[in-house]
Amino acid sequence: MKGLSLLLAIAFFVLAVLYWIGTLQIATHDPGPHHKHAVVFAGLGILCLIWFRFQSAAPSRVR
Amino acid sequence: MTFAQAMLLAILQGFSELFPISSLGHTVLIPALLHWNIDLASPSFLAFVVVLHLGTALALLAFYWREWRGIVVAFLESIVRGRFSGSTDEKTAWLLVVGTVPVGLLGLFFEHQVRSLFASPIPVAIFLAINGLVMFAGEWLRGKDGGQRPLVSLSYFGAAKVGLAEALALLPGISRSGTAIVAGLLMNLSEAEAARFSFLLGTPVILAAGVLEVPRLFDSTAHVELVQAILGGILSAVTAYISLAFLTRYFRSNDLRPFGWYCVAAGTICFVLFFSGMVKA
Numbered sequence: 001m002k003g004l005s006l007l008l009a010i011a012f013f014v015l016a017v018l019y020w021i022g023t024l025q026i027a028t029h030d031p032g033p034h035h036k037h038a039v040v041f042a043g044l045g046i047l048c049l050i051w052f053r054f055q056s057a058a059p060s061r062v063r
Numbered sequence: 064m065t066f067a068q069a070m071l072l073a074i075l076q077g078f079s080e081l082f083p084i085s086s087l088g089h090t091v092l093i094p095a096l097l098h099w100n101i102d103l104a105s106p107s108f109l110a111f112v113v114v115l116h117l118g119t120a121l122a123l124l125a126f127y128w129r130e131w132r133g134i135v136v137a138f139l140e141s142i143v144r145g146r147f148s149g150s151t152d153e154k155t156a157w158l159l160v161v162g163t164v165p166v167g168l169l170g171l172f173f174e175h176q177v178r179s180l181f182a183s184p185i186p187v188a189i190f191l192a193i194n195g196l197v198m199f200a201g202e203w204l205r206g207k208d209g210g211q212r213p214l215v216s217l218s219y220f221g222a223a224k225v226g227l228a229e230a231l232a233l234l235p236g237i238s239r240s241g242t243a244i245v246a247g248l249l250m251n252l253s254e255a256e257a258a259r260f261s262f263l264l265g266t267p268v269i270l271a272a273g274v275l276e277v278p279r280l281f282d283s284t285a286h287v288e289l290v291q292a293i294l295g296g297i298l299s300a301v302t303a304y305i306s307l308a309f310l311t312r313y314f315r316s317n318d319l320r321p322f323g324w325y326c327v328a329a330g331t332i333c334f335v336l337f338f339s340g341m342v343k344a
Contacts, residue, residue, distance in 0.1 A: 057145020
């Protein structure tokens with residue numbers, strides 16, 4: 001799952017960049033850069049990094 | 064758009080964004096009923112709407128300021144820690160994150176298509192009446208005793224369902240807060256807790272809708288009247304704050320049915336007026 005979260009994070013950041021520079025036009029209604037799409041995908045990327053962080057953190061010690 | 068029209072729209076936005084009666088629906092219906100010659104798709108109107116949304120979002124932040132402060136701190140602490148502590152604020156924070164993702168994604172991909180298809184008076188009137196029926200259905204399905212669970216007892220899957228229900232408000236005439244409250248009631252939350260979750264969940268959505276559209280304000284074709292926009296934003300914020308103060312008290316001991324009656328009646332009357340041609344759609 002750690003690998004998946006990191007892979008998804010990278011994929012979302014790549015999508016964000018592609019929307020930002022206007023290369024990606026999927027589910028858009030006009031040509032050109034789509035900053036709103038980019039921000040949302042960057043947000044998803046950050047959430048995946050947080051997911052990665054939760055899996056990487058050391059578990060609390062049982063006393 | 065005249066100054067008086069702008070101020071009336073600002074009051075309408077602040078009031079109807081949080082009441083479960085669809086702000087977008089009213090923004091389509093009222094100008095059509097009053098024969099206002101406003102192009103709802105023009106850059107200047109859309110820029111004005113951005114300011115109104117920012118005003119409403121500020122009112123939500125101000126009203127729940129202490130709660131938001133606790134939620135944000137608990138959220139950041141859980142990330143730093145890398146695990147859940149089980150605190151109330153932390154659970155609320157993650158419920159809000161999970162609930163916001165579906166509405167954000169669906170809004171991003173379908174908002175333009177849905178609104179260009181349905182943002183005219185006749186479909187809006189139909190959806191407004193359906194919105195009323197949804198509220199009746201919510202109250203009926205939860206039964207007489209209803210749920211009394213607190214928000215923190217909601218599962219993450221339940222929060223995602225509330226977020227999905229909220230996305231129905233992409234249809235103009237369906238209320239964002241209304242569908243979220245109904246979904247919360249169906250998850251056995253009390254009315255007050257369902258309403259609180261709806262308002263908290265609405266804050267990032269409305270704020271993002273405003274902030275991400277800020278570039279419209281600087282669009283060279285927008286010609287925003289600065290004084291009108293600032294006053295509109297302030298009026299929208301004040302009205303939204305008053306609405307919040309009223310609704311949080313109201314839902315402690317009352318239910319959604321009065322809003323259901325209003326939506327069914329207003330939707331039906333508007334449908335008859337526009338469909339019969341008595342008022343030009």
